[in-house]
Amino acid sequence: MQMMHRIIVPQGAEYQAVCRGVSHVTADQPQVIAIPMGMESLRQFLALSCQHLNQKVLLMGLCGSLNQCYGVGDLVLYRDCIYQNHLQACSSNLTADIYKKVEE
Numbered sequence: 001m002q003m004m005h006r007i008i009v010p011q012g013a014e015y016q017a018v019c020r021g022v023s024h025v026t027a028d029q030p031q032v033i034a035i036p037m038g039m040e041s042l043r044q045f046l047a048l049s050c051q052h053l054n055q056k057v058l059l060m061g062l063c064g065s066l067n068q069c070y071g072v073g074d075l076v077l078y079r080d081c082i083y084q085n086h087l088q089a090c091s092s093n094l095t096a097d098i099y100k101k102v103e104e
Contacts, residue, residue, distance in 0.1 A: 007032045007058045014061040
């Protein structure tokens, strides 16, 4: 699996769960960053955090914010996203790695 520099996850229970999981990683551990809930708070956070854009970043725990049909525990893998009005491709290698781990 590819090395992540940062994992960005909503604050609270999801953040705590990711921290517990990362604590079991024996290699270089990625930095886990808790993000605020709500779009305006998230926009402000991202505006201050643009230095992470050239690093490998994994966004987690945002599915319920995307559509009400997604619930806790649902897995959604993205091909691309829109950031600052530009379409950004997600890493197809990382997506495939995650998918393989889920299928095991």
